[in-house]
Amino acid sequence: MNTQMLGIIDACTNTKSLQPLTSYRSIAALPFAGRYRLIDFALSNMVHSGIHSVALFPRYHYRSLMDHLGSGKEWDLNRKRDGLFIFPPMIENNLFEAPSVFSQLRYHINYFLRSTQKYAVIANSYTVCNINFQQVLARHIDTGATITEVVQNGESLHMYIIETETLVDMLQNSTYDFATIEDFVAYMAQCSKVLPYEHVGYVATISSTQSYFEASMDILSSQTWKQLFMKERPVYTKVKDEPPTRYATGATVKNSVIANGCIIEGHVENSIIFRGVRIEKGVVIKNSIVMQKGIVKTNSLLNSAILDKDVKVGPGFKLIGDTNMPHVIAKGSIQGALMKS
CATH class of the missing domain: 3.90.550.10 (Spore Coat Polysaccharide Biosynthesis Protein SpsA; Chain A)
Incomplete structure (x- = not known):
């Protein structure tokens, strides 16, 4: 048959x-x-x-x-x-x-x-x-x-x-x-x-x-x-060769998915961080999604936010949404003080 x-x-x-x-x-x-x-x-x-x-x-x-x-x-x-x-x-x-x-x-x-x-x-x-x-x-x-x-x-x-x-x-x-x-x-x-x-x-x-x-x-x-994501039935995707993520002294990561190629210096909790993201010192990210090659500058706060690819967040910037209505930032956007630089 x-x-x-x-x-x-x-x-x-x-x-x-x-x-x-x-x-x-x-x-x-x-x-x-x-x-x-x-x-x-x-x-x-x-x-x-x-x-x-x-x-x-x-x-x-x-x-x-x-x-x-x-x-x-x-x-x-x-x-x-x-x-x-x-x-x-x-x-x-x-x-x-x-x-x-x-x-x-x-x-x-x-x-x-x-x-x-x-x-x-x-x-x-x-x-x-x-x-x-x-x-x-x-x-x-x-x-x-x-x-x-x-x-x-x-x-x-x-x-x-x-x-x-x-x-x-x-x-x-x-x-x-x-x-x-x-x-x-x-x-x-x-x-x-x-x-x-x-x-x-x-x-x-x-x-x-x-x-x-x-x-x-x-x-x-x-x-x-x-x-x-079963071992016997893995989910395949496009392979990208990037180095392992580097966690700086003092960085904190709790219950999160961190892809490769990132630099984590701040606090990440209940979040998903894509490839090549940089999170600087003093940053707090909770209940959020940061897509590929995003940059979050020092002392910023993200909560219930979705950052599309290549988004840059300036120092000391606060972005707070709601779990029922997350704050979404479009691809390639610049937020905070970086907008004036």
């Missing part, structure tokens, strides 16, 4: 509720957990499930996403056969109207026609979890479902398994142009068997700044970390 699967990642989603974090990048490329991007979870799940052909369909601000993925080497997808395929959005006559997800799949239908895999896994790029699609496929085959939908506690995780032939038939013959994959599944549910598969384990859906902040704080729990 042919039980091979191909992977389809819908990276078309865009939402204003994540800005300014997604002003210059897609949700799929959003940095997460100190050294990863959200796309890493979908890709790693597929690779660990034996999927060797993955098609990615981006739409908005996908330059940084393509830079992150490269040839797919880190996920063992730089292959002579199959591998990672990135399909840019189709060109529309109306530049103000984005093409539907279904029309993008239809535009690149040759990929599906040339595929030999019997089943297709359709996933989004904004769900953080660690899932084995082989188990979902086994349930799909046993139940004889047309579509198997991954859910948790009755809520859809927007991940599905469908026979490739069924998907191709809809792409070729359907007169409907579904705006989203969810619209397509809802349509199929009217006349076909769409059955659930209950996923057990940690899940976070990143759809807003608040949900991003909450998920980031969740991974500071050892229980959550163990459910996401």
Whole structure:
């Protein structure tokens, strides 16, 4: 029996509720957990499930996403056969109207026609979890479902398994142009068997700044970390060679994730610090996220804040948000006295 699967990642989603974090990048490329991007979870799940052909369909601000993925080497997808395929959005006559997800799949239908895999896994790029699609496929085959939908506690995780032939038939013959994959599944549910598969384990859906902040704080729990970053199913990401983080005399770090290449001279607590960040003496950072190459100058205070990449905070500056509404600083911004220098 042919039980091979191909992977389809819908990276078309865009939402204003994540800005300014997604002003210059897609949700799929959003940095997460100190050294990863959200796309890493979908890709790693597929690779660990034996999927060797993955098609990615981006739409908005996908330059940084393509830079992150490269040839797919880190996920063992730089292959002579199959591998990672990135399909840019189709060109529309109306530049103000984005093409539907279904029309993008239809535009690149040759990929599906040339595929030999019997089943297709359709996933989004904004769900953080660690899932084995082989188990979902086994349930799909046993139940004889047309579509198997991954859910948790009755809520859809927007991940599905469908026979490739069924998907191709809809792409070729359907007169409907579904705006989203969810619209397509809802349509199929009217006349076909769409059955659930209950996923057990940690899940976070990143759809807003608040949900991003909450998920980031969740991974500071050892229980959550163990459910996401399993030794037997690691999350792969782009490798960057940087030196170990240097902790100065008097530095304090409590319950935090610190990536490599940092210099820590101040106090960091319940926070996530990405690669290459410098935190100077007298700085206090709590319940916050500082992304790559940020600089926080001496005696500054951050609490419930999210600093995007390359943000510089001047000496003695205070940035205090709320756990229900974290203060977000856009990429490359300069805060405090440095603004006048």
